[in-house]
Amino acid sequence: RSFKGCSNAPRPSLQVGTTSAQTMKLLPSSRRGQQKVAIGDQNGVLTCFGMKRGDVSIVFKTLPGEAISRLQLGGPADSPRDRIYVSSGAEVRGFARKGKQFLTFDTNLTEPISSMWVEGSSLFVCDRYAYNHYLDCKDTDYFLCSDRINDLICLPSDPGKEHSPILACQDCTLRVLRSSELLYEVEVAGPPLCVALNGSDGGEDGKELLYGTQNGKMGLVKLEAQEPTYRWDMLNERKYGGISCIATSDLSSDGVPDIIVGRDDGVLEVYSFEDADTPRLKFTHMFGESVTSVDGGIVGSSGSEEVVVATYSGRVHGLARESSVPQPISQEVQSKIEALKQEVEGLETRVLQSRERYQEAIRSTTDSQAVSALPLFSINDKFSLNQDEAWYTLAIEIQAPIDTIMLQSNVPVDLQEVDQSTAVVSYTPPDTERNNYLLTTFRCHDTNRMEVKVRSIEGQYGTLQAYITPRTEPKSCQVRQYQIKPLSLHQRVHSFDESRPCNLLRLTGPFSLGEAHSWVRYCLQGVPERPPAEDTATLHFHSTFVDSQLECTYKKGEAVFRSDNLSTISVLKEVLSKEATQRKIAVKISHELDESSVAHMLRLIYPRLEAQLMLAKNVQLTEALQEIKAHERDSSFLSPQCQFILENAELMQEELKQQPCMIERLYAIITDLYMDRASFKGQNVKDRVPMLLETLDNCDLNLLLQFFNST
Numbered sequence: 211r212s213f214k215g216c217s218n219a220p221r222p223s224l225q226v227g228t229t230s231a232q233t234m235k236l237l238p239s240s241r242r243g244q245q246k247v248a249i250g251d252q253n254g255v256l257t258c259f260g261m262k263r264g265d266v267s268i269v270f271k272t273l274p275g276e277a278i279s280r281l282q283l284g285g286p287a288d289s290p291r292d293r294i295y296v297s298s299g300a301e302v303r304g305f306a307r308k309g310k311q312f313l314t315f316d317t318n319l320t321e322p323i324s325s326m327w328v329e330g331s332s333l334f335v336c337d338r339y340a341y342n343h344y345l346d347c348k349d350t351d352y353f354l355c356s357d358r359i360n361d362l363i364c365l366p367s368d369p370g371k372e373h374s375p376i377l378a379c380q381d382c383t384l385r386v387l388r389s390s391e392l393l394y395e396v397e398v399a400g401p402p403l404c405v406a407l408n409g410s411d412g413g414e415d416g417k418e419l420l421y422g423t424q425n426g427k428m429g430l431v432k433l434e435a436q437e438p439t440y441r442w443d444m445l446n447e448r449k450y451g452g453i454s455c456i457a458t459s460d461l462s463s464d465g466v467p468d469i470i471v472g473r474d475d476g477v478l479e480v481y482s483f484e485d486a487d488t489p490r491l492k493f494t495h496m497f498g499e500s501v502t503s504v505d506g507g508i509v510g511s512s513g514s515e516e517v518v519v520a521t522y523s524g525r526v527h528g529l530a531r532e533s534s535v536p537q538p539i540s541q542e543v544q545s546k547i548e549a550l551k552q553e554v555e556g557l558e559t560r561v562l563q564s565r566e567r568y569q570e571a572i573r574s575t576t577d578s579q580a581v582s583a584l585p586l587f588s589i590n591d592k593f594s595l596n597q598d599e600a601w602y603t604l605a606i607e608i609q610a611p612i613d614t615i616m617l618q619s620n621v622p623v624d625l626q627e628v629d630q631s632t633a634v635v636s637y638t639p640p641d642t643e644r645n646n647y648l649l650t651t652f653r654c655h656d657t658n659r660m661e662v663k664v665r666s667i668e669g670q671y672g673t674l675q676a677y678i679t680p681r682t683e684p685k686s687c688q689v690r691q692y693q694i695k696p697l698s699l700h701q702r703v704h705s706f707d708e709s710r711p712c713n714l715l716r717l718t719g720p721f722s723l724g725e726a727h728s729w730v731r732y733c734l735q736g737v738p739e740r741p742p743a744e745d746t747a748t749l750h751f752h753s754t755f756v757d758s759q760l761e762c763t764y765k766k767g768e769a770v771f772r773s774d775n776l777s778t779i780s781v782l783k784e785v786l787s788k789e790a791t792q793r794k795i796a797v798k799i800s801h802e803l804d805e806s807s808v809a810h811m812l813r814l815i816y817p818r819l820e821a822q823l824m825l826a827k828n829v830q831l832t833e834a835l836q837e838i839k840a841h842e843r844d845s846s847f848l849s850p851q852c853q854f855i856l857e858n859a860e861l862m863q864e865e866l867k868q869q870p871c872m873i874e875r876l877y878a879i880i881t882d883l884y885m886d887r888a889s890f891k892g893q894n895v896k897d898r899v900p901m902l903l904e905t906l907d908n909c910d911l912n913l914l915l916q917f918f919n920s921t
Contacts, residue, residue: 227251234503250278270309284328297323325362357381366416378402400425422453451475459506472501619648621672702736711807719797726764780886
């Protein structure tokens, strides 16, 4: 058996307002075995509905209000979790399954609630940085996190025992709490966006936790009392988007829960185990917009488990198991389909007529009552670093279809469209005199989501702006800005290899811990907004492009930076001295260089440069070899290397296309390393740069090391 979507099934989907992540749940089954769906939207409306004879049946619907940011189910201990809790701003409301409101609780948090969990009479909520536990609406526990909290969950516990909340934080850690204390931290493969109990109950002993990360990876970890045990993790081999939601349900009816994964690029995946320790992908579906919530259960009258999916624009879809024997469509269902088609056609006609009347009204010069109001539209966007490819992914999504998106940057960047993009791209030549290095327009066709890859150059920092115009009348545009930081390709990690040679940069002066923290945040991404509570802070970073590392240690009056890449130290020295000067803070800057770090970096970069030069050479030979093959009946006389190039020509060309300007970038990095070392020594080596480029063309590491040592 496989899964099929509603587009192939006679089951309509429901449309609500735009939705936030994890704002849809399936209520426990009723006496008839069917489950109801509860969903909250950004208009503040909570909708509960079920399916009756193939049609949507609304159980209840609340009035509009403040946007619903999270929805969870709860109930008394040892009872079904059939009560609906929603958070809006700093307020939590509770509804019975029939729609009666029984709770309105103002948490008095200074920031809106971003994540929530309900366990019996305990309410757990988080804003961006603070965790609060309320027992019977009374504040019990509190914990301030050092980085942004993306999700919250609580492990099952016996009555009378303390709960174990788990915080999924942006700094690639899961924080395990006990009351208001931190037990330990669990490092995961990326910033965790969502967490879920394995099998909805935490597995056999209630301690197994699924997590999904911003870079699209997924894993299972068992959280013991003192330390974690990693069960398995899965890489994002297909280069899909980040995991925004996870749920488990026994879709295959084999007694083992399957894993349902929703991603922010619109991909839905279903994994099953099939007598294996790690899950295997069984089904994939693309929705074309961000998946915000997923769940599994019995919603229709078929009596089988289904996947229910909510997307950003507010559409609720169902995916049911498809029998190997095709089922004929009944006459009743066929009549409903025809009636729906006629209704849609009528609505389209009415919309077209109303649009024409509106256009005539706003163009009329005699009608004093004609008013043209700009339509408001919300934007769901992200600008995140892909640590595996050293690209930034810029994803922009709106509720209405996108007309155009124009990107403008005051620093040099490379753009690359994703494979699924159907947009028409127009490039404008850069105007470097006006700091306009990029001006590109994407004309979209029948889509409300656009994704593009951006690669920056470390040491050159500025702003990337996106001008977003929806296909609505009258025309309006919103502008979003994305900061490109000086060390933009560095990813925060939790380890530092002390065996590598390190260069050191030290700043001392009359600056505070908060000012030093703001400087670090200005230079690097992944640094929390708030300065740490401790007197001294230490952060570690890894370069996704050249595999170097960086350690930042700062306190009041002193900041120390260590890196095996001399160019990283040079960029920090330039940027931080400029920032200190602008703030009129007199700082003393000193440095300690390790000459062996230069050869170390060349050995790190060289394998990648060699592979790129070989790839470019092979692609150049492709056309000539294909012409030989076309004119010769037997090409067996070609060398094994040439035959390999012919067999893999398309793959090589595609790989080179996916990495534009890579050789130029690597040349520039080695050239910067050469000039930065000379600059720290007080030497001028600009006249030797052409000789360096000639050495690089020879593609010989020993010659390159000799050239550096001869200077």
